[in-house]
Amino acid sequence: PAQRQTPPSIRARKGGEPLVCLTAYDAPTAALLDPHCDLLLVGDSLGMVVHGLPNTIGVTLEMMILHGRAVMRGSSRALVAIDMPFGSYEKSREQAFENAARVLAETGAQAVKLESGVYAGDTIRFLAERGIPVIGHVGLRPQAALADGGFKAKGKTEAERARVLDEARAADAAGAFAIVVEGVAQDLAEEITDTVSAPTIGIGASARCDGQILVTNDMLGQTGRVPKFVRKFADMRALTEDAVKAYAEAVRARTFPGGDHVYGAKRG
Ligand code: KIV
Ligand code: NA
Numbered sequence: 001p002a003q004r005q006t007p008p009s010i011r012a013r014k015g016g017e018p019l020v021c022l023t024a025y026d027a028p029t030a031a032l033l034d035p036h037c038d039l040l041l042v043g044d045s046l047g048m049v050v051h052g053l054p055n056t057i058g059v060t061l062e063m064m065i066l067h068g069r070a071v072m073r074g075s076s077r078a079l080v081a082i083d084m085p086f087g088s089y090e091k092s093r094e095q096a097f098e099n100a101a102r103v104l105a106e107t108g109a110q111a112v113k114l115e116s117g118v119y120a121g122d123t124i125r126f127l128a129e130r131g132i133p134v135i136g137h138v139g140l141r142p143q144a145a146l147a148d149g150g151f152k153a154k155g156k157t158e159a160e161r162a163r164v165l166d167e168a169r170a171a172d173a174a175g176a177f178a179i180v181v182e183g184v185a186q187d188l189a190e191e192i193t194d195t196v197s198a199p200t201i202g203i204g205a206s207a208r209c210d211g212q213i214l215v216t217n218d219m220l221g222q223t224g225r226v227p228k229f230v231r232k233f234a235d236m237r238a239l240t241e242d243a244v245k246a247y248a249e250a251v252r253a254r255t256f257p258g259g260d261h262v263y264g265a266k267r268g
Contacts, residue, residue, distance in 0.1 A: 005038050005079035007111055007133035007177040013038070014199045019178075019211025021201055022219070025050050025067045029216065030074030037078045039178075039201075041113065041213060042068045044083040045142070049217045055145045059085040061099055068107035081111040081135055086143045089114050093126035100132050113180065115141040118163070121170035128175035136171025138192075139164050139205065140183025151227070153204065155188040165192060172196035180213065181205040183229070204229030 013019050021039040024030040025046045033040060046067055047059035068082045082103050089096035100112045112127075113135035114120060124134045139154045155161045164184055171179050178199050181189055186206035193200045193209055202209030204227060214230060217223045221232040222240075250256035 002077045004075075004077055004110065007079070010039060010079055011177040011198060014197065014210055016210075018207075018209075019199060019201055021211055021213035022216045023049075023213070024071045024075070024080075024216060027070040027074030030071040033216065034075040034078050038211070039213075040071055040075055040078045040080050042071050042080065042082045042109070043113075043215065044085045045215050047085075049215060049223060056142050057086050057146065059083075061085060061088050061103065065103060065106050068103065068109050072108045079111060080107075080109040081113050082107060082109045084112050084114040089123060090120075093123045096123045097127055097130060097132065100127055100134075104132065111135055111177070113137055115143045116167060116171045116176070116179075117141070117144075118166050118170045121174040124171055124174035124176050128177075134174075134176050135178045135180060135201075136168070136174075136176035136198075137180040137182065138167035138171060139181050139188075142182075151183070153183040153185070155184040161188055164188060165195065168192045168196050168200075172198050178211075181209055183227075 010019065019038045020036060021041060022033050022037050023043040023045060024033055024040040025042060030040055042064060044056040044059045044064065046063065047053040047056045064082055064085055071080055084100060088099040103112055111133040114137065116124060116136040116138055124136060127134050140151060142151060145151055154164050168179055168181065176198050178201055179196060180201045180203065181192055183204040186208060189202055189205035190208040199210035201211040201213050203213050218226045218230045219233045221235040221237055247256065
């Protein structure tokens with residue numbers, strides 16, 4: 001079987017060919033993405049994208065593990081990283097270690113990602129030193145949506161810029177092997193990328209990062225309203241609507257199932 005990307009092979013891409021990353025939540029989609037991606041993230045965005053939650057606050061460790069196992073079954077080349085959900089890692093570094101170890105043991109994935117305010121440097125170091133590869137996540141941190149009053153781009157004031165840069169420095173110094181940078185102005189993304197030794201993976205952070213990630217359902221046009229930074233590379237909503245309409249009409253007109261779709265009776 002093909003060798004998967006590893007934390008060191010991802011880290012070695014700093015300043016090189018951009019890392020291609022997407023989210024994945026299920027096995028068949030992971031199988032379609034895997035040949036084209038360096039990294040598949042089982043993002044806690046699955047709470048909103050798959051489960052219809054208003055934000056990621058209600059996502060549980062059990063949900064992450066269930067979807068993580070499916071994505072591992074569907075992929076063989078990409079590194080699979082799994083988001084630590086809200087409430088599973090913030091209380092203490094010991095809590096973070098126990099839950100991250102469980103996620104890796106029960107899914108077979110190679111890394112976890114956690115939304116990393118400056119405070120999280122301590123936790124990232126604790127995990128990394130004990131054999132848990134960690135990806136940091138700075139800038140717009142969706143798990144802070146309640147405190148922030150929604151999903152807000154970061155770095156519009158000098159104080160905010162300094163704080164996001166500190167978050168990235170903290171994750172880097174603590175041993176994160178990659179850092180997701182979300183929802184920041186291009187010049188701040190550039191400054192972070194030039195400052196940290198780990199590759200930066202941008203989402204809403206310009207092409208000046210060491211790689212890019214998007215929520216797959218957003219870039220496929222499966223979700224409704226999407227953030228400004230998303231390009232829809234397909235319009236799966238329109239395709240799906242057309243297909244379902246055609247199916248409904250065919251059923252009502254009794255033109256489906258047709259002769260090709262029925263089993264012949266064996267007689268005599
Ligand atoms: O949950 C998620 O999908 C993410 C990325 C989009 C970075 O954290
Ligand atoms: Na996430």
